Amino acid sequence: MHVFVAGGAGVLGRRLVPMLVAQGHDVTATTTDAGKRALLAELGADPVVMDGLDAESVGTAVAAARPDVIVNQMTAISLPHGGKPDIKHMDRWFATTNRLRTEGTDHLLAAAEASGVAHFVAQSYGSWNGIREGSWIKTEEEPLDPHVGTVAQPGMAAIAYLENAVGAAGGAILRYGGFYGPGASDDQVELVRKRQFPLVGGGTGYSSWIHLDDAATATVLAVEQKATGVFNIVDDEPAPASEWLPYLAECAGAKPPMRVPKWLARMIAGDVAVAMMTEGRGFSNAKAKRELGWQLRYPSWRQGFKEALN
Numbered sequence: 001m002h003v004f005v006a007g008g009a010g011v012l013g014r015r016l017v018p019m020l021v022a023q024g025h026d027v028t029a030t031t032t033d034a035g036k037r038a039l040l041a042e043l044g045a046d047p048v049v050m051d052g053l054d055a056e057s058v059g060t061a062v063a064a065a066r067p068d069v070i071v072n073q074m075t076a077i078s079l080p081h082g083g084k085p086d087i088k089h090m091d092r093w094f095a096t097t098n099r100l101r102t103e104g105t106d107h108l109l110a111a112a113e114a115s116g117v118a119h120f121v122a123q124s125y126g127s128w129n130g131i132r133e134g135s136w137i138k139t140e141e142e143p144l145d146p147h148v149g150t151v152a153q154p155g156m157a158a159i160a161y162l163e164n165a166v167g168a169a170g171g172a173i174l175r176y177g178g179f180y181g182p183g184a185s186d187d188q189v190e191l192v193r194k195r196q197f198p199l200v201g202g203g204t205g206y207s208s209w210i211h212l213d214d215a216a217t218a219t220v221l222a223v224e225q226k227a228t229g230v231f232n233i234v235d236d237e238p239a240p241a242s243e244w245l246p247y248l249a250e251c252a253g254a255k256p257p258m259r260v261p262k263w264l265a266r267m268i269a270g271d272v273a274v275a276m277m278t279e280g281r282g283f284s285n286a287k288a289k290r291e292l293g294w295q296l297r298y299p300s301w302r303q304g305f306k307e308a309l310n
């Protein structure tokens with residue numbers, strides 16, 4: 001197949017592109033930075049400079065490549081694109097990512113239609129953001145939490161927009177857990193090392209994690225099988241912060257995390273951080289394993305964190 005990876009030089013793209021190439025696919029991969037063309041070529045892709053927020057740039061890139069499938073991995077969470085991580089003002093930190101998830105997705109879908117691209121696969125997110133009622137572990141049947149009235153609301157609305165648009169086009173929506181692996185969680189690990197990532201309240205909120213390489217193999221399967229609908233791409237062990245955060249600190253060679261009460265965390269880091277750490281929901285990967293035949297190399301963050309941080 002000819003696969004067009006929008007956002008091919010990012011933390012996931014760098015693992016995904018070589019896997020697609022190794023499977024025998026032709027890959028066109030995009031970056032906004034001409035300086036990263038050589039990196040994409042080394043990974044085995046045909047590099048293209050494209051701005052996902054510019055309809056003409058997207059239309060031209062897709063029309064030139066004429067791929068069989070488009071994979072949307074465009075986000076702007078990293079320092080150069082999103083500025084310094086700022087969970088208290090998540091709406092500002094994620095402002096460009098939210099535009100990429102809405103306008104960027106629309107541009108890619110329009111280009112796909114104009115060039116007769118048959119299939120579409122898109123990055124969504126599934127960690128802590130499941131609806132905060134009922135079970136602690138969510139399937140694809142259960143809704144994400146809109147976090148109305150908080151700084152997470154624009155981001156959740158952008159994710160809902162992307163999922164609806166890609167779903168209506170018959171594409172696959174991959175709700176990846178929190179990424180870890182080469183380059184994916186450096187800013188979080190740095191905070192843990194500085195003891196600036198505390199446990200909030202009882203640390204009862206769940207997260208779901210996924211190693212970049214497992215996220216990439218699931219994406220290859222979704223591409224090859226022309227999957228449709230939503231899939232949680234997370235590991236086997238959704239876990240509360242009270243379990244994964246002290247373990248992450250240990251693996252990073254840091255002192256155990258501080259503990260702060262909810263009221264103090266709310267003042268320092270805002271409502272969303274408190275909700276995430278005390279009421280967050282994890283996700284089940286049963287559907288992706290069953291329907292895509294996905295097998296994980298890192299079924300638990302326990303093994304994965306240790307290897308990634310050594």
Ligand SMILES: NC(=O)c1ccc[n+]([C@@H]2O[C@H](COP(=O)([O-])OP(=O)(O)OC[C@H]3O[C@@H](n4cnc5c(N)ncnc54)[C@H](OP(=O)(O)O)[C@@H]3O)[C@@H](O)[C@H]2O)c1
Pocket residue numbers: 006007008009010011012013030031032033036050051052053073074075076077078079081085100177178179183184185186187188
């Ligand atoms: N993903 C998470 O769950 C998460 C959560 C918290 C923090 N972080 C931190 O964020 C960093 C990773 O950032 P990321 O998840 O956004 O991935 P990333 O590694 O920056 O990949 C995003 C991709 O989107 C592309 N992109 C950005 N703006 C674009 C635009 N206007 N048009 C087209 N493509 C565009 C980038 O292109 P370029 O090649 O031009 O850069 C890149 O290829 C890590 O340092 C991690 O610690 C991630």
